[in-house]
Amino acid sequence: MPALVNSAEGANLVDLWLLYALAGIGFAWIFGLAGRFAFCHTTLMAVGAYTAAYAATHDVPFWGAVLAGTACAALVAALVGLALARAQHFAFAIGTLAVSQIGVVVFSRSGTFTGVNGQVHGVPFPTVFGYTLDTDRDIFWLLLAFVTLALLLGVFIRRSPLGREAVAARDAELVARTAGVPVRRIHLTLFVLGSATGGLAGALLAHWQGFVGIDSFGLDLGIGIFLMVILGGTHSLWGPILGAGFYVWAPKLLSGLDEYRAAVYGGLLLLMIMLCPEGLTGLAARARAALARARDRSRTKEGEHA
Template identity: 30%
Template sequence: MTHSALGSTKAAELRSTRDLRSSGSVLVLVAAAGLVPLLTQNPFYLHLGVLIYLNAIFVMGLGIIARVGQLSFAHGAFAAIGAYSSVHAVMGLGMPYLAGVALGAAVAGMLAAAIGWIILRLRGVYFVLVTFSIGELTRLLLLDFPAISGGANGLTGVPPASFLGFELASKTSAYYYALIAAALVFVFAYALVRSPVGRAFAAIEENAALAEGSGIDTRSFQVLAFVIGSAVAGGGGAMLAHYIGFISPETFNLHFSIAIIIMLVVGGRKSLAGPIVGALFLTPLPELLRATVALQHILFGFILILALRFLPEGLAGIRVYRRKSTGVENK
């Protein structure tokens, strides 16, 4: 085995160990989060919890795409596609809520498959620029077709989530629903990265050329990661639209995509717990600084710079980073 192959194998093993530790931490966090409604019925805190869990879903979807070394600025576009698909299916066709969410995820995934097969020939900054263009093009197209999107005014009166005929309209029920949904997405992500597909993802991220030489169809796996991550975004977008009861082309604009990327970077893109940590720390900021939108953007940018400079592994990777910086590594 070559030195590069040995390095890739060691890196994959280290990531596997890190993911295992992350899963234990997340289980503790989920158990603690389940106690929140028992401690407070304050609508603001429960609303904030719902947003944290929904953002965690978005970031986990982006994290799957990052597992093959790509970063998408079109995440908001696929969230919007999933949201509008679900809203029209539920309001226009009378589909059950869960079927609408599943349809939203499926439509987003299918479009991602068609687009991904074309754009994933690109690498690095070129891929980023194309996904940026896709995100903006989607927003502009939605604005130009008000019959679908409601135009700049959006669509109101979106029904809340429901299960077996019961509407999850209260903050407490919405809180637990969002928590369970985020936990299920985490379990799915954990199973994915521990599977042969996940190991192929890790090999591609570590060294795409070496993975290709080892017989891995890198392009197909990158498209698969793009499809899965975008489908998760579509499902999350559908859930958010039904939670807030409203959707417009600006709901999932460029700022939304950038915020999700920053959450991933700050939380730690190489850790399963990273998306959850990033969502937990950064979701409250826009809610607490709602009166000063410009300050939100400045603060997010400042946090991103600090994370890139001082926390290259993100908040979830602080222990790993400290071991590396001191020359101590667990065997």
């Protein structure tokens, strides 16, 4: 890891930032691009984590375990998406909420697959080209590589016919259906892709921590991923990354406030949403536009004085 941090805690937070950014990118494809809210995103992250943990503890190599976790999350998402294919936006959200509740019960009771009380220990660290990544500074590069690949895939999706049709279906679904856009297929495709990315994040989390617990994928994380995408900006590729950074680092920066930290953090979130509803990327765009206008005015004044 480059000299971004000078402590073990800081290195851990950087890795957590990248992991949440990866999960947020997947959720952004579902929510920001397709316009569908899925409560079960963390449940599918858990599917990826438990599948990878099960495979790894049964002597499957790291890459095979991660691939199995990602594929299993994609398969479950496909089944859920097909079952809810006819559901409108609100009904789809309620349906995915039901899936998340079912997942909590299954993970906590399925002892053979998910361990006693949903806890799996002894997941081996990632091994890449014969080198074991057993420290936060080592696994940084692995997480950074996966985030980079997810960003590149996001660029491809947004510039492809799938991305353009998804935007049309999101902004004017009735018009898109009238024009022959396969709205259901688009929603299902983005839901599966986003959920598979969440499953990948869960699989990487299992190998990084060496432990999987049902509490790691609760409602708090689901709300947190939603906040990451909203705070970062739903219509930008960089939104989930900026939002994840804010979500991870803001509580750390406010740690000196002790008992008032939660209230200050909540107030800061509220101000962000009120004053900058388009997210941090929208704020940056407004700042660039203001600077451009200032430069134009300066050049105009220089031309008048010339």
